Amino acid sequence: MRDSSKPDSSAVEGIAAIVLAAGKSTRMRSKLPKPLHLLCGLPITNHVVRSCRSAGVNRVVVVVGHEAETVQAGLGTEVEYAFQSEPRGTGHAVLAARSQFLNWSGTILVLAGDIPLMPPTTLRRLLDAQRASVSGVAMLTAHLDDATGYGRIIRDEQGSIVGIIEQSDATPEQHSIKEWNPSIYAFQSELLWSALAEIRPQNAQGEYYLTDVIAVLKSRGITIESVAADCAEDVLGINNRVELSTAAGILRKRIQKEHMLAGVSIVDPSTTYIDSDVSIGQDTSIEPCSFLGSGTVIGEDCVIGPMARITRSVVGDKTRIWASHVTDSQIGDRVSVGPYANLRVGTVLAEKVKIGDFVETKKAIFGTGAQASHLSYIGDASVGAGTNIGAGTVTCNFDGFMKHDTTIGQNAFVGSHSTLVAPVVIGDGAIVAAGSVITNNVSADALAIARSRMTLKEGRAALYRADKSAAAAARAAASEGVVEPKRVE
Secondary structure: OOOOOOOOOOOEEEEEEEEEEOOOOHHHOOOOOHHHOEEOOEEHHHHHHHHHHHOOOOEEEEEEOOOHHHHHHHHOOOOEEEEOOOOOOHHHHHHOOHHHHOOEEEEEEEEEOOOOOOOHHHHHHHHHHHHHOOOOEEEEEEEOOOOOOOOEEEEOOOOOEEEEEOHHHOOHHHHOOOEEOOOOEEEEHHHHHHHHOOOOOOOOOOOOOOOHHHHHHHHOOOOOEEEEOOOHHHHOOOOOHHHHHHHHHHHHHHHHHHHHHOOOEEOOHHHEEEOOOOEEOOOOEEOOOEEEOOOOEEOOOOEEOOOOEEEOOEEOOOOEEOOOEEEOOEEOOOOEEOOOOEEOOOOEEOOOOEEEEOOEEEEEEEOOOOEEEEOOEEEEEEEOOOOEEOOOOEEEOEOOOOEOOEEEOOOOEEOOOOEEEOOEEEOOOOEEOOOOEEOOOEOOOOEEOOOOOOOOOOOHHHHHHHHHHHHHHHHHHHHOOOOOOOOOO
16 A cells, blocks of 8 residues: 655644545445545545645545555545554544654544535634643534434533443433534544543444543543534535435535625526536626536636536636537637537637537647637647638548647638548648548648549439339339339330
8 A cells, every 4th residue: 555654753733634534435335435436526535635724734644444545546645644454443543543643743633534515614613622722622513403323412411521422322312412423523632642542442333432532531521622513514424325415515505606706607506517626707607507627717708508518627718618518628718619519638729719519629729710610520630820620621630550640720721521631731821622631731822622523424313213213113013913124225
């Protein structure tokens, strides 16, 4: 397993987070580990990491176990990793990160890797409460009318937290408690490690529960500060695909609200899907049934949609894209794309380019004002400024073994239904006659005609129809046993 983390060599203070992502997550019914399931374009656990960073956390250590290498590859190198060798409970998982903090002191935030809706503001309130407390311990709580499945918060007569009881170990009376534990804590580091050393697997699951740390600290006379979550959806955990879908719906609304408050029009939010990490300029309108994937940047005064899907692409100002797919492309200002265009990886469109209906591009560069308006494939090609590509044009870029480039100069004209067999160069100002198959370079300002000469045979159409009629009559007569004479030329 790749290990991207090393213990600090000197004592360091600050705020760290331990994110637990080592479970098998069998309820997802998936070959993909739960931390890597996408939520609005990002892996579930990446949302948790980002929230920690935004809350002021200096270090993030993710505890992995099941399919550790896959999880590490999916989450990236911006965090450190610790490895839980066997699934022995949440307390054991936190202890797996102990070696990362041998020479480190400060506040440690502990939270699960499957609570992607947690706002940074809530984490900051929890951290502020921990730092302000004398005890050095704070935990988040939440309320639900039905807290089935969650650990319950146990308080004494004075209202102080004395412990947490898991669902499987709770009594019927404790099941009625509506205050539950989202498993988000902030500890002074020495208190966390010393309390973890005392917990034992004395429960129905035979596991080391992180929740038992609270009872251990309380037994020492340490007060446990509590911070209430603003709403239950902020601490929604994801255990299956139904909950993943619910979380996606909540997050989409948050993303849309942020864009709309920043000056973006979303005509129908119920049919619009905008991932995390999407930037949209002021006065742009997103029309129904549109999808904007992570890594997409949309400029100002654009109209996107209806039915546009744009992923990992940059779009300039005053551009219109509708009923089209755009992936890994760069699109300039005042460009028109669609309907039903497919812009694939490596497409670059300068300003005022027009890509029309049923045009597909791949690794194609279009200069200012160039056009491909209908039913064309332009791949591995460059098209100069002001050039017009007629309907049905194809750049034949693949010879069965290798890809080859087509270069078309400025202010050229390629007639409809032309085939450009790469490698080939069409010079500036050249004209390619409609229906031509171009296999050799065309010099600047030349006219290229590469098609068979038309042959005209007068009267042959009428003769063809007569032959068809005679053949039909012969078949009909044969079926009745009558032999018709052959037509004499």
